[in-house]
Amino acid sequence: MNLVLDIAWTHVRTRARQTLVAIAGVATGVGFSIMMAALMEGSQDDFIKTLVNALPHISISDERSRPTLQPGEEAFSAAEIHGLTPAVRRRGIKNPMATMAALEAWVPGAVTPSVQSKGLLRYAGRDVAVSITGIDPRTEGKVSALIAQMRQGSLPALYRATNAIILGDRLADKLSAKVGANLTIAGSGTIRINGTVVGTFHSGMRQIDENSAYVLMKTAQILENQTGLVNEIRVRLADAMAARDVAQQIAAETGYKSVSWQEAQEDLLSTIQVRNILMYTIVGAILLVAAFGTYNIISTITHEKARDIAIMKSLGFNERTVRRIFVIEALLIGFVGAAFGWALGYLLCRGLGTVEIRTPFSDFNYLPLAYTIRHYLLATLVALVSSMVAGYFPARRAAGVHPVEIIRGAT
Amino acid sequence: MSEILIEARKVTRILPGIVPVTLVQDVDLKIVPREFVAITGVSGSGKSSLLYLLGLLDFPTEGDVLIRGQSTSRMPEDERARVRLAELGFVFQFHFLLPEFSLTENVGLPMRALGALSAGEIRDRAEALLDSLGLADHRSKRPDQISGGQRQRVAVARALANDPPVILADEPTGSLDSKSTEQVFQLLRSLVDERGKTIVAVTHDLELASRMDRQVRIADGRIVAIEKATRAHA
Numbered sequence: 093m094n095l096v097l098d099i100a101w102t103h104v105r106t107r108a109r110q111t112l113v114a115i116a117g118v119a120t121g122v123g124f125s126i127m128m129a130a131l132m133e134g135s136q137d138d139f140i141k142t143l144v145n146a147l148p149h150i151s152i153s154d155e156r157s158r159p160t161l162q163p164g165e166e167a168f169s170a171a172e173i174h175g176l177t178p179a180v181r182r183r184g185i186k187n188p189m190a191t192m193a194a195l196e197a198w199v200p201g202a203v204t205p206s207v208q209s210k211g212l213l214r215y216a217g218r219d220v221a222v223s224i225t226g227i228d229p230r231t232e233g234k235v236s237a238l239i240a241q242m243r244q245g246s247l248p249a250l251y252r253a254t255n256a257i258i259l260g261d262r263l264a265d266k267l268s269a270k271v272g273a274n275l276t277i278a279g280s281g282t283i284r285i286n287g288t289v290v291g292t293f294h295s296g297m298r299q300i301d302e303n304s305a306y307v308l309m310k311t312a313q314i315l316e317n318q319t320g321l322v323n324e325i326r327v328r329l330a331d332a333m334a335a336r337d338v339a340q341q342i343a344a345e346t347g348y349k350s351v352s353w354q355e356a357q358e359d360l361l362s363t364i365q366v367r368n369i370l371m372y373t374i375v376g377a378i379l380l381v382a383a384f385g386t387y388n389i390i391s392t393i394t395h396e397k398a399r400d401i402a403i404m405k406s407l408g409f410n411e412r413t414v415r416r417i418f419v420i421e422a423l424l425i426g427f428v429g430a431a432f433g434w435a436l437g438y439l440l441c442r443g444l445g446t447v448e449i450r451t452p453f454s455d456f457n458y459l460p461l462a463y464t465i466r467h468y469l470l471a472t473l474v475a476l477v478s479s480m481v482a483g484y485f486p487a488r489r490a491a492g493v494h495p496v497e498i499i500r501g502a503t
Numbered sequence: 504m505s506e507i508l509i510e511a512r513k514v515t516r517i518l519p520g521i522v523p524v525t526l527v528q529d530v531d532l533k534i535v536p537r538e539f540v541a542i543t544g545v546s547g548s549g550k551s552s553l554l555y556l557l558g559l560l561d562f563p564t565e566g567d568v569l570i571r572g573q574s575t576s577r578m579p580e581d582e583r584a585r586v587r588l589a590e591l592g593f594v595f596q597f598h599f600l601l602p603e604f605s606l607t608e609n610v611g612l613p614m615r616a617l618g619a620l621s622a623g624e625i626r627d628r629a630e631a632l633l634d635s636l637g638l639a640d641h642r643s644k645r646p647d648q649i650s651g652g653q654r655q656r657v658a659v660a661r662a663l664a665n666d667p668p669v670i671l672a673d674e675p676t677g678s679l680d681s682k683s684t685e686q687v688f689q690l691l692r693s694l695v696d697e698r699g700k701t702i703v704a705v706t707h708d709l710e711l712a713s714r715m716d717r718q719v720r721i722a723d724g725r726i727v728a729i730e731k732a733t734r735a736h737a
């Protein structure tokens with residue numbers, strides 16, 4: 093075996109206790125960094141996932157980005173006209189079926205139409221104002237998580253009763269309406285119809301569960317007193333992160349307002365950025381502490397070997413060789429420590445993953461953890477670099493000392 | 504005129520500091536082959552410092568040390584290390600063996616650092632050296648498993664590893680009892696007489712010094728006397 097490797101190996105092998113302590117130190121640092129990173133990123137991912145799942149990736153609505161041109165403005169483009177009352181146009185996306193067909197042709201994902209309406213539900217003397225969404229049960233499932241959120245009944249049940257309606261579970265509790273109950277739905281105009289509850293859903297978001305109801309598109313159109321109305325097209329993309337670009341493209345092609353989930357949740361996303369900074373600060377701090385721990389242990393070992401360094405130098409070993417011995421020892425400890433750290437980190441993650449949590453605000457029952465090789469590599473890199481530095485600098489100092497100073501000190 | 508192995512020319516060594524300490528001053532000394540030289544003096548006289556300078560372990564503040572006629576004052580550290588490895592062997596008052604390695608491995612270290620021999624040859628030679636110094640039974644033991652006298656003999660074996668012409672010894676018997684002292688002295692004596700080595704040994708034991716070939720007496724960093732020993736040398 094190579095002389096340098098042989099000496100390094102003999103040192104770490106024969107001082108088993110010290111080596112084990114050093115390895116344990118490195119492993120603890122690496123393990124806990126991995127765990128913290130997994131925890132932070134896991135909760136982050138989970139947060140975004142819940143957010144993205146609860147919303148359409150892109151929502152195309154009938155709002156034009158600017159009021160339509162008035163006939164006077166069209167005729168006299170140079171003239172500035174004040175005091176016009178814009179003509180009232182029929183609401184809704186024009187020719188929705190053709191628009192949807194065009195979108196389906198190129199958008200990488202699923203598309204479903206919906207009708208937004210506001211209304212008042214009345215049952216057993218209780219009134220609750222709700223937002224009512226008219227949906228197409230055949231395509232809704234491809235875009236939203238509604239099917240998975242159904243607690244009672246199912247989406248096709250909407251076809252099985254006159255003016256069938258699906259309520260959020262908290263809304264149903266508020267009204268004390270059970271499946272099969274007949275209630276009154278008052279639309280925004282003077283329209284008033286009787287409906288039948290055919291199911292309940294639970295999204296996990298309190299606001300939605302308390303204030304939303306689903307009906308067929310046709311029913312919502314009746315409530316809005318406008319047949320053929322579609323005022324929102326929702327899109328679910330295969331890649332949620334592409335929503336911003338696709339939304340812009342849709343706006344450019346259709347002229348309708350097209351909002352990606354990122355834009356709709358800008359405030360939440362800025363909170364996430366704060367969290368991101370927080371996360372990287374914490375993980376960075378842990379890595380730094382781990383690096384110092386590694387540095388401390390390995391530099392102590394190297395300092396203790398100052399006498400051996402003097403002996404080797406007096407025999408005629410050159411400085412480079414001596415330095416290399418200690419850097420290799422440090423790297424050996426770093427590597428083995430990092431390997432144990434991987435195991436420790438993984439086990440800690442698995443352990444944390446079994447911790448059950450209950451909160452009234454959300455549905456996840458277990459701590460969300462992210463398992464990614466990136467964390468392991470990052471922690472390993474930091475451990476190796478700090479071990480190497482920890483071996484190099486004390487060894488360089490010890491190797492730079494004249495052996496005479498140490499030999500004199502010993503005699 | 505015989506070849507000069509080590510030559511000190513006007514060597515001065517001053518330890519810098521608030522109050523600079525002069526360890527060695529204006530020393531001229533020539534060491535020729537096959538001689539056993541004692542450097543004596545009271546403690547603090549500078550005898551060890553002179554030995555370190557001769558052995559290239561320390562840098563002279565002024566003057567020059569020549570090894571086989573080659574100046575070393577401008578030599579880079581790596582080359583000085585190379586000269587120590589190939590031309591000089593060291594024995595200190597304390598054995599300074601590496602505690603984690605067996606005796607054979609300790610003796611093999613300088614050979615491996617020099618890199619002239621194969622692993623097998625190195626082991627054979629290390630074992631042969633240990634055997635010739637009466638340590639055949641202890642080859643695979645570690646330094647803390649043998650006596651002080653034995654350790655010092657291992658240190659001598661290690662000094663002989665690369666077969667250097669010169670061995671420098673700093674109080675080689677300083678930490679030994681009288682019996683071990685005699686054994687180690689006889690060993691050194693035989694290296695000069697039988698193997699043709701040159702030995703420069705620092706000692707405060709005047710009785711031992713008188714049994715060497717030449718005695719260089721040091722006081723306050725200067726040579727005060729050089730005496731030929733009374734013992735006739737063949």
